[in-house]
Amino acid sequence: MADELAILGCGTMGEAILGGLLHERLYTPEQVVVTVRRAEAGAQLQQRHGVVALRDNVEACSRAQVVLVAVKPQYMAELLDDDRMRAAIGDKLVISIAAGVRLATLGTWLPAARLIRAMPNTPCLVSRGMTVLAPGPRAGADELAVARRIFHAVGRVIELEDKHMDAVTSLNGSGPAFAYVMLEALADGGVMMGLRRDVALEIAASVFLGAATMVLDTKLHPAALKDQVTTPAGSTIAGLLTMEDGRIRSVLARTIQEATKVAASLGPRE
Numbered sequence: 001m002a003d004e005l006a007i008l009g010c011g012t013m014g015e016a017i018l019g020g021l022l023h024e025r026l027y028t029p030e031q032v033v034v035t036v037r038r039a040e041a042g043a044q045l046q047q048r049h050g051v052v053a054l055r056d057n058v059e060a061c062s063r064a065q066v067v068l069v070a071v072k073p074q075y076m077a078e079l080l081d082d083d084r085m086r087a088a089i090g091d092k093l094v095i096s097i098a099a100g101v102r103l104a105t106l107g108t109w110l111p112a113a114r115l116i117r118a119m120p121n122t123p124c125l126v127s128r129g130m131t132v133l134a135p136g137p138r139a140g141a142d143e144l145a146v147a148r149r150i151f152h153a154v155g156r157v158i159e160l161e162d163k164h165m166d167a168v169t170s171l172n173g174s175g176p177a178f179a180y181v182m183l184e185a186l187a188d189g190g191v192m193m194g195l196r197r198d199v200a201l202e203i204a205a206s207v208f209l210g211a212a213t214m215v216l217d218t219k220l221h222p223a224a225l226k227d228q229v230t231t232p233a234g235s236t237i238a239g240l241l242t243m244e245d246g247r248i249r250s251v252l253a254r255t256i257q258e259a260t261k262v263a264a265s266l267g268p269r270e
Helices: 012-023 039-049 057-063 073-080 083-089 103-109 122-126 141-152 162-173 175-192 197-218 222-229 235-245 248-264
Strands: 005-008 032-035 052-054 066-069 093-096 114-119 129-135 155-159
Touching: 005 012, 005 057, 012 032, 012 039, 012 122, 012 141, 032 039, 032 057, 039 052, 052 057, 057 083, 066 073, 066 141, 073 103, 093 141, 103 114, 114 141, 114 162, 122 129, 129 141, 129 162, 141 155, 162 175, 162 248, 175 197, 197 222, 235 248
Parallel strands: 005 032, 005 066, 032 052, 066 093, 093 114, 129 155
Antiparallel strands: 114 129
């Protein structure tokens, strides 16, 4: 990828994406400029990755052809709704990972830009992420191809319409936290039955990893895979019925519903 890249607000998620891009050699350090709020954070990024780190977002955008905006939703208007920023960005590709900030809102701030929303998640830190892309009306096949290559460097990528992104934020962005709670609970059960904590955690985490890989690789419905493990009068059906007694299905589904409502309120509305 020859175009230079600017990552505005290169915190945890921005650095995860940066690391993936450099590891996959999609960019060289010389092709990337990042911005930070604190000078010491910039010095650390320069030391770890060899990229140029600035505190001036406008200058960073003027140097790059692709801009990845990784600042928090509450800072988006201050950053982007600015005449100097509009001039520096022009009709460049801008990818926003800010939760709750819709394409229509981004378009009022940057009317000439080629906009794409992206919602990655924290497993990008270990190159096992999931990212959902929502292209704006000015983003064509070429822009989507660039965005897909960027996020493929840290995991899987799919595309949806912008109207689905609040649900994506809750399921994909917040989902790892919900999975950690379930993983921890299963490990607690193992500890209760005599397993060491470290052993129980390793087994539970491997179960989640293996089960998820089975769903993705076989393309089978989770119910079909569950039935493969469930034998008559066995331990699995006993455990499953206990889960159903606790209304686990409705609790997890409602978890996504409630998180989606909050995700919808995070950004400004056009």
